[in-house]
Amino acid sequence: MKKFNLFNEIIVTDRKSLLEAVNSSKLFGVLINGEVKYHPFDYNDIFIYMNTLPTEPKKELTEEEKEEESQKEEISIEDALGSKYQIVIDEDRVLIKAFSNWQELININTPRSSYDDTTADGVLEFSNASLEDIGWNATEFDISYRTLVEVLEKNCEGTILCIEQVEPYQFSGLGYLSDNQHAIKTLFEYCQQDIKKTIEEDEDFDGEDFTDEEMEAADFFEVKY
DSSP: OEEEETTTOOEEEEHHHHHHHHTTTSOEEEETTSOEEESSOOTTOOEEEEOOOOOSOOOOOOHHHHHHHHHSOOOOHHHHHOTTSEEEEETTEEEEEOGGGHHHHHHHHGGGOSEEEOSTTOOOOBSSHHHHHHHHHHGGGTOOHHHHHHHHHHHSOEEEEEEEETTTTEEEEEEEESOHHHHHHHHHHHHHHHHHHHHHHOGGGOGGGOOHHHHHHHHHTTOOO
8 A cells, every 4th residue: 555645745737627516506525636526425525625515406596696696706725625725836837735725635535535533442343244244253362453454554555644754753644545455455464364273272272162252253263273
């Protein structure tokens, strides 16, 4: 997985497209690749900005209301995005730094993330049900969610939207897996091999003394005990 560190990244988007969007009265967002995208959104879209307008279609306007709408002053990009974004308008491009709005971006992006690593507690669950089954069962053999996340980040494709700086060290991020089926296979095989090794080498995990939960987890990973 690749990190998209908002401390370092400058998002470049098209000025005309963004200006049209902020004046459209439609729900839209700006993706990390700079694309201006209108609702409906895809499950793995990652945003550096999203407006808060309702998605319901506007009612049909009267001729008088249409005239009033046409006379309204155009909303600027700066006013639309607000003070928490650093913006440079360069001819046909808008350059955006979004790290100051990190807390709001957590709220915007968490519903589509594969896992949440933004709190001091670390990762507590996976949003995908099959991955969560693996994580839940793996804990019976002392395999932590942190370990599983490290396996995913090393071996799977995806994006980590994060705030990371070295001095003083700080990290907060949301993970997005590109291929859930590959991630499920990767984690299952990792846990299966790790549990086999644990049963063979760790006397605290003698199959004869397994709890019901440990037996259930071993069966889940198709490990003999």
